[in-house]
Amino acid sequence: MGAKKQSQGVKNKGNGANNDVFASCSFSSLGLDSNLCEQLRDRLGFEVPTLVQAQAIPVILSGRHALVNAATGTGKTVAYLAPIIHHLQGYENRIQRSDGTFALVLVPTRELCLQVYEILQKLLHRFHWIVPGYIMGGEKRSKEKSRLRKGISILIATPGRLLDHLKNTTAFLYSNLRWIIFDEADRILELGFGKDIEEILDLLGSRKKGHGDQENTVLTHSKIQRQNLLLSATLNEKVNHLAKMSLDNPVMIGLDGKKMEPISTIKRLDSSESDEDSEDKYSSKVPTVGDYKVPIQLIQRYMKVPCGSRLPVLLSILKHLFEREPSQKVVLFFSTCDAVDFHYSLLSEFQFSSYPQTEGVRQVFLGCKTFRLHGNMQQEDRRTSFQAFKTEKSALLLSTDVSARGLDFPKVRCIIQYDSPGEATEYVHRVGRTARLGERGESLLFLQPVEIDYLQDLEKHGVSLTEYPVLKVLDSFPLQKNHTKKSVFLESHPWVLCLQKALEAFIMSKPEMDEHARKAFCSWVRAYTAHRGELKRIFMIKKLHLGHVAKSFALKQQPSLVGQSFQKQNKKRKRFEKKNGFTKKRKVASVTECRP
Numbered sequence: 001m002g003a004k005k006q007s008q009g010v011k012n013k014g015n016g017a018n019n020d021v022f023a024s025c026s027f028s029s030l031g032l033d034s035n036l037c038e039q040l041r042d043r044l045g046f047e048v049p050t051l052v053q054a055q056a057i058p059v060i061l062s063g064r065h066a067l068v069n070a071a072t073g074t075g076k077t078v079a080y081l082a083p084i085i086h087h088l089q090g091y092e093n094r095i096q097r098s099d100g101t102f103a104l105v106l107v108p109t110r111e112l113c114l115q116v117y118e119i120l121q122k123l124l125h126r127f128h129w130i131v132p133g134y135i136m137g138g139e140k141r142s143k144e145k146s147r148l149r150k151g152i153s154i155l156i157a158t159p160g161r162l163l164d165h166l167k168n169t170t171a172f173l174y175s176n177l178r179w180i181i182f183d184e185a186d187r188i189l190e191l192g193f194g195k196d197i198e199e200i201l202d203l204l205g206s207r208k209k210g211h212g213d214q215e216n217t218v219l220t221h222s223k224i225q226r227q228n229l230l231l232s233a234t235l236n237e238k239v240n241h242l243a244k245m246s247l248d249n250p251v252m253i254g255l256d257g258k259k260m261e262p263i264s265t266i267k268r269l270d271s272s273e274s275d276e277d278s279e280d281k282y283s284s285k286v287p288t289v290g291d292y293k294v295p296i297q298l299i300q301r302y303m304k305v306p307c308g309s310r311l312p313v314l315l316s317i318l319k320h321l322f323e324r325e326p327s328q329k330v331v332l333f334f335s336t337c338d339a340v341d342f343h344y345s346l347l348s349e350f351q352f353s354s355y356p357q358t359e360g361v362r363q364v365f366l367g368c369k370t371f372r373l374h375g376n377m378q379q380e381d382r383r384t385s386f387q388a389f390k391t392e393k394s395a396l397l398l399s400t401d402v403s404a405r406g407l408d409f410p411k412v413r414c415i416i417q418y419d420s421p422g423e424a425t426e427y428v429h430r431v432g433r434t435a436r437l438g439e440r441g442e443s444l445l446f447l448q449p450v451e452i453d454y455l456q457d458l459e460k461h462g463v464s465l466t467e468y469p470v471l472k473v474l475d476s477f478p479l480q481k482n483h484t485k486k487s488v489f490l491e492s493h494p495w496v497l498c499l500q501k502a503l504e505a506f507i508m509s510k511p512e513m514d515e516h517a518r519k520a521f522c523s524w525v526r527a528y529t530a531h532r533g534e535l536k537r538i539f540m541i542k543k544l545h546l547g548h549v550a551k552s553f554a555l556k557q558q559p560s561l562v563g564q565s566f567q568k569q570n571k572k573r574k575r576f577e578k579k580n581g582f583t584k585k586r587k588v589a590s591v592t593e594c595r596p
């Protein structure tokens with residue numbers, strides 16, 4: 001056993017006590033090839049399968065279509081990769097590059113694409129004739145074309161780029177395609193790739209014609225038997241639609257081990273006895289929209305913070321976390337790329353001295369390594385941040401939802417959602433970056449007093465949070481000489497006031513930071529107005545005091561909101577205020593009256 005294997009092997013032992021994660025069987029007992037089982041152990045350090053792997057692998061090996069629903073961080077990636085490799089390595093005539101693509105894995109983001117590719121590379125170490133590859137936005141098309149021409153046996157792709165190659169790369173051979181996998185299926189659809197997916201399924205000849213009719217089966221142009229798989233920790237109506245479109249008589253795989261009730265919208269096409277048997281054995285109850293699975297060991301908390309105090313409270317919490325446990329990783333979520341950039345620059349440059357012992361000596365407020373990741377970054381920078389945060393032992397990552405899905409950063413201890421996620425599904429995936437595979441983890445959701453109904457929305461999906469003792473944390477910071485009294489109100493807490501003042505002075509002294517802050521403010525307002533459906537009732541821009549929002553970007557004054565959509569929103573807000581008799585003063589009161 002190599003050094004790598006030994007260190008990774010500990011991973012299983014450490015978690016082995018957690019019966020909620022691991023199964024009490026071996027990989028080989030699931031029917032996987034012995035060489036592959038050795039790869040799982042030697043290259044990845046996996047001694048035994050997780051529960052979802054134990055349920056999914058035999059079903060996927062059997063060739064059935066499947067819909068896999070299991071909590072974040074429970075090992076879904078290997079659950080679908082291992083059976084594919086098992087089959088491909090076992091073909092009597094070794095597959096060749098010239099045979100083209102046999103399996104296609106669709107993922108919503110570039111980082112997830114790279115992550116799945118890395119795992120695949122490790123698993124294929126002994127099976128050098130099976131070639132892994134990826135195609136994704138941000139990469140050079142010409143290079144991808146030539147790799148496709150040479151042949152990629154298992155291809156990981158983001159939908160847009162795949163469609164591009166399906167239409168424009170004639171050398172892309174997929175007549176032997178046997179597997180199509182949608183990893184994070186619901187997210188692919190949420191990102192607006194629905195039409196692309198339909199086109200992809202059409203081009204691959206894997207879409208049910210007039211889905212919904214009992215008579216229809218998946219259309220397959222080639223003679224190869226297709227097997228399609230959909231996976232996510234959150235299944236919803238959108239996935240139902242994709243399932244209807246692409247799955248034939250699928251097996252539902254979950255973790256509660258109960259007998260499956262067939263999903264009403266997916267028509268069973270055959271009901272042979274053996275299928276019924278396998279369903280009894282493997283399937284579980286179909287999760288409803290209200291049923292999201294969050295790791296049970298995850299500690300989930302929320303914090304009620306008035307808008308104007310958000311920034312100093314955020315900085316204080318981060319400082320507290322890293323002082324409490326210097327060697328740890330934290331992911332901090334924002335709603336926009338501009339907000340990530342602003343807070344990243346702020347955290348990198350902001351210096352502060354308040355401690356009596358360091359008075360006069362300014363120090364960087366937060367001494368930890370900080371990274372950022374969002375969709376507006378150059379591909380190379382994205383890749384560097386992603387890899388660096390993966391390998392660091394202690395660091396902070398500031399990100400948009402581009403990191404929320406599927407990414408497996410080892411040893412993340414805490415997730416902070418500074419901007420609320422919107423849909424409960426996104427909440428579940430964001431917090432899912434910690435507490436993976438039975439490890440401990442905590443999450444913290446920032447809510448303004450006017451947003452507190454969001455907790456009820458989460459409750460509807462079986463997610464409940466307790467309140468975080470924020471005042472206790474603030475009280476733990478030493479105060480300057482002239483401040484002796486602590487406050488019961490967060491917004492008038494001397495530490496918060498002192499930090500806010502310092503932040504505003506810092507932004508004012510640096511024109512480029514001021515510019516960042518203004519841009520971030522505008523994007524934040526735009527994102528806030530974009531909440532959809534039910535959530536519009538909770539996240540209403542007209543309920544907010546924009547001067548306080550500006551304060552949360554350390555701006556003393558509210559920047560003008562240029563652009564038509566802002567003006568429209570502003571007019572709406574003013575009409576609302578007039579109708580409800582809001583004066584400036586009363587509006588301040590409306591924000592501050594709900595104190596923690």
Ligand SMILES: Nc1ncnc2c1ncn2[C@@H]1O[C@H](COP(=O)(O)OP(=O)(O)OP(=O)(O)O)[C@@H](O)[C@H]1O
Pocket residue numbers: 011012045046047048049050053070071072073074075076077078232233405406407408432436437
């Ligand atoms: N059998 C196993 N033994 C030990 N570790 C495992 C095993 N299977 C998976 N893991 C590890 O568990 C972690 C989570 O796996 P993976 O990323 O596949 O989870 P997931 O269910 O796809 O999560 P998400 O829903 O967030 O995408 C990874 O670090 C992976 O290496």
